[in-house]
Amino acid sequence: MTDGRGTIRLGERPLVMCDVDDVVLEFVTPFQAFLESRGHRLLSRSFRLHGNIIDKKAETMVDDRSVSGLIDSFFAAQEAWQKPFVGVPETLQRLAKEADLVFLTAMPPRHAKARRQLLERFGLNYPLIALEEPKGPVVQRLHNDRPLPVAFVDDMVHNLHSVGEHVPDSLLIHLPPSVAIHKFAPVAAGHVHRVQNWTEAETLIIAHILS
Ligand SMILES: [Mg+2]
Structure with missing residues (x-):
């Protein structure tokens, strides 16, 4: 698979895929x-x-x-307008020592260049896939059944369910932002881990990828 910079090459190590809006960057x-x-x-x-x-x-x-x-x-x-949540670039840096990180952002690909530049300004130099279709098939294609752990973090329940359907062994983490409108968000299915912050997400991811 490719991002705006060419083919995404994964190492022989775990994969952490992460949504961007309201997970990495405030939206x-x-x-x-x-x-x-x-x-x-x-x-x-x-x-x-x-x-x-x-x-x-x-x-x-x-x-x-x-x-x-x-x-x-x-x-x-x-x-x-947008900037990362406090502490997230540092958390991702720590995770990147143990796993390959790839951003999966739900937005028209024509905005990917602006997003890339914004992320790079904060040292978030990981591959970025911008897409409007369901996320599950994309995670499946990228992971390609490698015998390595996968984790996926998103604030949207339908994305977590989509990845769960296509990569059943993946660790699914629901990380909603603390903004009023999310009080009305649907609740994720039982196999999805809901966390309050990136500290909790990091603990779960490290336990999963080092297990
Ligand atoms: Mg989001």
């Missing part, structure tokens, strides 16, 4: 600031962006097409 919090800067506001009423963004002045709902446009504009301007 909802800077997206809210971006919306405010444009005269909008995100209401935390259900677990979706569409249907929950209002125009502050007119007090009207922003239509779905415009919401999609706002998300796209945010991704295009992400370098001015």
Whole structure:
């Protein structure tokens, strides 16, 4: 498989695949600031962006097409808005001593270059796959049944379930950010480990990949 820089070459060691938005880089919090800067506001009423963004002045709902446009504009301007959660670059550096790290980010590939530049600014120089299709088949293709442990970290339950279906032996870690809208997120199935922070995630990953 390739990322923007060429073929992703895995070593003979465990694989840790990791989502980016709201797992490595803050997403909802800077997206809210971006919306405010444009005269909008995100209401935390259900677990979706569409249907929950209002125009502050007119007090009207922003239509779905415009919401999609706002998300796209945010991704295009992400370098001015997003940054990693505190301590995450250091945690990933420690994990990278024991495993190959690959980022799997759900966004249109046209924004991958901006994302790559943003990640590199914080020393997060790991391979990056930007995709809009389900994550499970991509993890399966990359891992390719090697007899080595796999761990996957994401804040979205459907991604964790997708990877669980395609790579059943993988360690699945649900790491939701502490933002209001995630209170409405669906609950993950029993085989998914829900953690509060990266310290807990790191402990589980190390136990899994060194077992
Ligand atoms: Mg995410």
